[in-house]
Amino acid sequence: MLTRYYFGSQLCEGKSVLEVACGAGQGLNYLGREARFVIGGDYDCSLLNIARSQYGKKIPLCRLDGHFLPFRDGVFDVVILFEAIYYLHEPDKFISECKRILKFNGEVLICLPNSSLPDFHPSPYSYSYFTPPEISKLFEKYEFDVACFGSTPVDTSTAKGKVLSLIKKMVVKFNLMPRTLKGREFLKRLVFGSLVSIPGDVSDIPISHDTPVPISCFENNYSYRVIFALAKSR
Secondary structure: OHHHHHHHHOOOOOOEEEEEOOOOOOOHHHHHOOOOEEEEEEOOHHHHHHHHHHHOOOOOEEEOEOOEOOOOOOOEEEEEEEOOHHHOOOHHHHHHHHHHHEEEEEEEEEEEEOOOOOOOOOOOOOOOOOOHHHHHHHHHOOOEEEEEEEEEEOOOOOHHHHHHHHHHHHHHHOOOOOOOHHHHHHHHHHHHOOOOOOOOOHHHOOOOOOOOEEEOOOOOOOOEEEEEEEEEEO
C-alpha cells in the first residue's frame, strides 16, 4: 500500500487528482499533500463513511460507479485506480471514461497483481485480470501511451521464499484457498504469523516503500508480484 501511494504521489504535484475505488481513503491525504486538489470515489457507501469519519470535509468524497464517472469532460490531470480494475465487469468503459474526464496529456495509474505467476490465485469476486500486454492493448485502444512497471520482486533466492511459493502453488492447485476474507485471514496467520493492521491514513506513518522498476509492456512478466500501468492520454 505504501509503495502504491508513494508511486502515485509522484504524479500528483500541483495536479487535479481523482482516486477511483478509494475504499476507506487510506491514501487520499497522502496524495493530497502533493495535489492541487484530490477527490475520492467508491461504490461502497460503508467504506466512504469510514473515509468521511477520517477526513470530515477536508477531502471531497462521492459514491460512483467506475463504469460511469460523474464528472465533466477534461477536468482531471490524474486518475488513480489501485487493485480494483479486475472487479469491473466492463473495464473498457472505465478506460473510456478516463479518456473523457482527463485533460490533454492526463495520466491514469493502475495497479494490479501479476496474474502470470504460477502461484497466483484470483479473487472469487473478480471478472478478469490483465497481463502487461493485455492492459497495454486495452489502453492503446483509447489512444493512451502506456508504460509498465514491476514491484515486489518474486523471492526465489531464499529458502523461505521458495517454501512459501510452493505452499501457495499447492493451495491454488488443489483449490484450498478460502473464499471468505475471514478464511484467508486465518490462513495468512498460519503462514505469516501476526498481521499488520491497515492504517486509517498512510500519511500518518513513516513511508517505507519499494521503487517500481520499468518492465516490458509486450511480454508477460515473472519477476514481480505487482504490476503498474501508467497510461498517458494523447
